[in-house]
Amino acid sequence: MEPNPFVKYITQQIVEALDNRFKRPSKHTRSHKHGNFSTRWFGMLPHSLRITWRKMKKIRS
Template structure:
C-alpha cells in the first residue's frame, strides 16, 4: 500500500466517523472501553487492573 492509498483510507475512516451522530460515537467509545479492560484482564491477569486503580488514586489526590 502506497502512502497516498493509506492517506486516502485514513481520511475515509475519519470522515465516516465524524458523520456518525454523537450518541452513536458515545456508544462506540463506551463499548470500546469495556472491551479493552476485559482483554487486558483476561490476557494479562490482575496486574493491569491493579496499576489502573493505583494511577486513578494518585490522580484523584
C-alpha cells in the first residue's frame, strides 16, 4: 500500500517546521540589540543620526 503523496508532503513540512523551531539560531542570524527595530522600520536614518550624535559628543568633550 502506497502512502498518499499529500499526507507524505504534510508530514515532511510539519517535521521540518518542528526541527527549525527547536534549533538554536546561529550568531550570524541574531539581530543586534541596539537599533534593530528602528533600522528595520525606518531604514538607516536613525542609525546615521545616532552615529552623528556620538561623534558630536566626542568633539564637544
